[in-house]
Amino acid sequence: MNPDQNSEAPDARRWPALAVLLTGTLLPPLDFFIVNVALPSIRADLRASADVTQLVVSVYAMAYAVTLILGGRLGDTHGRRRAFVAGMLGFGLASAICGLADSAALLVAGRLLQGISAAVMAPQSLASIHALFPPAEKGRALGLYGLTFGLASVGGQLLGGWLVSADALGLGWRAVFLINLPIIALAVPAALLLVRETRAGQASAMDYRGAVLLAAGALALVVPLIEGRERGWPWWSLALFALSPALLTVFWRYQTHLERSGASPLVPPSVLTLASGLPRGLLAAVCFYALAAFFLVFAVYQQAGLHHDALAAGLAILPLGVGQLLGPSCGLRLSRWLGGRVAAFGMGLEALALLAAAGLAAAGRPSLLVVPLVLLGMGQGIALPALVRLNVDRVEARWAGLAAGAVTAAMQMGAALSVALVGGVFFALAPDGAGPQQVSTAFAVACVMIAIAMATAAFLSAPRSKEIASDAMK
Known part of the structure; x- marks a missing residue:
């Protein structure tokens, strides 16, 4: 029997297994964001230019994005636990390469391998949740998934700032990569012990x-x-x-x-064409994760514009984390009134918060950014799990890995494109040696660009009249 279709007896270990699977949810975005506050130290130590700095961020995001669908399919056909463990081991090797890199080129190569390994590991978490949990518990499990994914962005910046400032064992910025190794050493045996193997069907030739x-x-x-x-x-x-x-x-x-x-x-093109609204939902995911560029420009704004150190820059993002803690529970309550419009509501809140942040930065009032950051985090916490479920629920269970990989790939594609586009505009307006006012203006412009992308995502994710009628019939 297809394990994905066996919903009669839920796995008794599904909640402990979820804790292990969420490690695979945490590490990929954590390692995307953790480098942001470490970039000035990396540039100084490895004598890297601004374009190499962007590559350290965007090569990881792009490798992650373009391999995610393949990673999801590997889990569907060859076993999600097997793919999860293999991806985690590869991620550990890549983290060691990054942490020991003695040149910018080797660091970028390590980030490339990190992105590929993360793409094999990450979709197994979402697909396994889809396979292991009955419908009555799936909303709660996806809420924890969204919370973990969201907190990784804030936790990454905060942890990165602390590690760089603490300079434990003289490792400096290298600690932001080497910290992964003990986590992986614990997670791999736990996965083998607790996570049930699931797959969508018989193994078939992969489309390399x-x-x-x-x-x-x-x-x-x-x-x-x-x-x-x-x-x-x-x-x-x-x-x-x-x-x-x-x-x-x-x-x-x-x-x-x-x-x-x-x-x-x-x-499979038929999956996209037969699943109602899936292409539009994936495009919404691309626009939605333009927020990734915010964490990059915010870290530079804090350090180059406000002259804060790495730890202070990491702490400055903490209000966003508070909002993300509140967001998922608010989203569950809002879903009773808004239904399928919850994702659009959260994204609209994020767009407004970004515009407020742009205005405060341009006016020279950085101390007031706390409120927009909290609202931005709440919007992210509301929108992320709703957007994921909106897309994954549109396909049959046997395509859960493909849909999970496609949704996450779309978000990471948005991350890579936003780092390239928004980051490019930001660094053009605030090149090396720019004064605080130039950096503040560049940050405000970047926030407006991301707000436009977020408003577009809200429009694309809002259910159309036919979909509302279909949901009502159900």
Whole structure:
């Protein structure tokens, strides 16, 4: 019997297993955000330029994004616990490479491997929740998932600031990567002991060619956005940028060809076309996670604009974490009144909070940012679990891993694009050596850009009249 369809006897160990699975939810976003406050130390120690600084963040996000769907499919076909453990071990190896890197190039290579390993590990958490928990408990489990995912962004900045400032054992910024190793040493045996193996069906040949095409198309889009601006838009950056749509078109046609011939494509086009609203929901996820750029520019604003040290910069983001703690419980209550509009409500709240933050920064009132940060965190805590469930529930249980990987991939694609686009504008307005006023203005502009993306996500995630009628019939 397909384990995903066996809902008669829920796994007795599902709640302890959830605690282990949430480790795989925590580590990937934690390692995306933990480097933000460490970037000035990394740049100084490795003598890296601003474009390399962006690559340390965006290469991880892009590798994560373009491999997530493949990672989800690996779990669906070969076993989610097996993929979870393999991804976690790879993540540990990559963290060691990053922590011991003696050059910017090796650090970027380690971040690339980290992103790929995280993409194998992360979707197994969401897909396993979908498989292990009965419908009555799934909302609570997804709320904890959203809380963990959200707190990783704040916890990453706070933990990163503390580790850099404490300089334990003289490790400095290297500790932000090496801290993963004891966590993984505990989580791997716990996963083997507590997490039940689930899969969607028999193992089938994986579409590695499709994965390469998707990765090439995505990288051809993001790398020029980062390197092109820094290097004066050389011909190769424009050529890569122009090549990206063609590569993505070839990828989609190849997926269509594989499905029609009875093979197993990386992304079955029929899943996207038959699942009502899924393409729009995935586009909303891309726009929604433009918030990732906020954590980068906020860290630079705190240190370069307000002259705070790494620890103070990490502490400054704490009000957002308070909001994220409150958000999921508020979201559960709001869902009784708003139904499928909860995600849009949370995103709208985030957009308003970002505009308020932009106004306060431009007016030179950083001490008042506490309120917008709390509201921003609440909006994130409300919207994230609602958006995830909105998309995953639109597919059959056997495609849970694919949907989980697609949703997280869409968010990470949004993270990579926002770091490239918003980060590019920010560093253009506030280059190295910029004064506090320039940095404050650049931060305000970045907040407005992210608010526009968030408002777009709210519009895309709001249910249409047909969907509301369908839900009412159910």
